[in-house]
Amino acid sequence: MTSHIPTVARKEFDDAGRSKLLWTLIGLLVGLVAIGYTAIWYTVDDVTAAEVLNFLGLPLQVIIPVAALIAGYMAVVGERRSGSIKLLLGLPPNRTDVVFGKLLGRTAVVGVAVGLAFLASLVLGAVFFGSVPFADWLGFAAVSVLFGTTFVGLAVGVSAAVSSRGKSMAVVVGCYMVFVALWELLTAGPYYLLYDEGPPIEAETWYLVLEQFNPIFAYTNLASSVVEGTIYPFQFQYGLQSPEAYQMTPAERFPGDAPFYLQDWFGVVVMLAWLAVPVAIGYYRFKRTDL
Known part of the structure; x- marks a missing residue:
């Protein structure tokens, strides 16, 4: 065919x-x-x-x-x-x-x-x-x-x-707002409820995995690995983490050698997943x- x-x-x-x-x-x-x-x-x-x-x-x-x-x-x-x-x-x-x-x-x-x-x-x-x-x-x-x-x-x-057009617009706008404006509340918020504190620099692995799965985070982490200097993600911040944590990648926040799914190159997999x-x-x- x-x-x-x-x-x-x-x-x-x-x-x-x-x-x-x-x-x-x-x-x-x-x-x-x-x-x-x-x-x-x-x-x-x-x-x-x-x-x-x-x-x-x-x-x-x-x-x-x-x-x-x-x-x-x-x-x-x-x-x-x-x-x-x-x-x-x-x-x-x-x-x-x-x-x-x-x-x-x-x-x-x-x-x-x-x-x-x-x-x-x-x-x-x-x-x-x-x-x-x-x-x-x-x-x-x-x-x-x-x-x-x-x-x-x-x-x-x-x-x-x-x-319908309305449903399509609502879903794509909602996804964008989650990535940019609500991601920290949806990830660091539950962390605070579970551990009675915001995510420290060396946070639990599940939290670092969630951070990595924001496509904007994946992009900035990956881009920072190919250019000189650091590209910080465009994201609303609510003060649930320390200022130092905002400036670090999941791999940098992992104690010891980071597993493959927290390394910068894994951002390619994350973006392909959000595509496929x-x-x-x-x-x-x-x-x-x-x-």
Whole structure:
């Protein structure tokens, strides 16, 4: 049987590329990179391009998830809402082609956004600082593309699993708020109830595992391992941990040699899980939905 995933992906890339809000976010991301590099060049002495590269960590982890969720949350449910899904499925593409074609096409849009941001950093690094740490730059770019793909997968999976725009928006916004605003309350809060204190630096292993499974934490830990300096996660903090703990990775907080699932590279597994599981659930539900 011929796969029509590439055909659907091209259509999705064109459709998502017409979103003014999405391109506004992409423009904002590139603009922040340009402004940040220029400001650092003007105000900071004796700084290298390698040291400036980690500046990208904050705008990337703030804007990429939002752009990815916007790109993906209406991917499938939007077709169902308009009724065009019946027309689409009446053509050669089947439901498998629709889900994975939309995932591929929307991922390509976010990949373009990440690519433009890193291209701007490459050019500005060479212009302002005279050199570019290409190995670090390439590794950081690859990790950032995976980060964006993770949130596209989450959004497309939700979009395939639910039946209305409102439900899709509620779930993806809820997930984002959990990752950014509620993660500490949902992890450190129970720790406090169990042990009558907030998580210390050398916290229980189960808590460190939960910390690692936040995709934003996984991204910043992994990105920090490929660039010079540390990239801190964008997260609401409620003072349930010590200031030192906020600045350490799960591997650094583990007493002794950290197990593989707490090491920085395991962030790749975490992000792939947040990509694959929602898509698998959404695909399963979409395959069995009576349209």
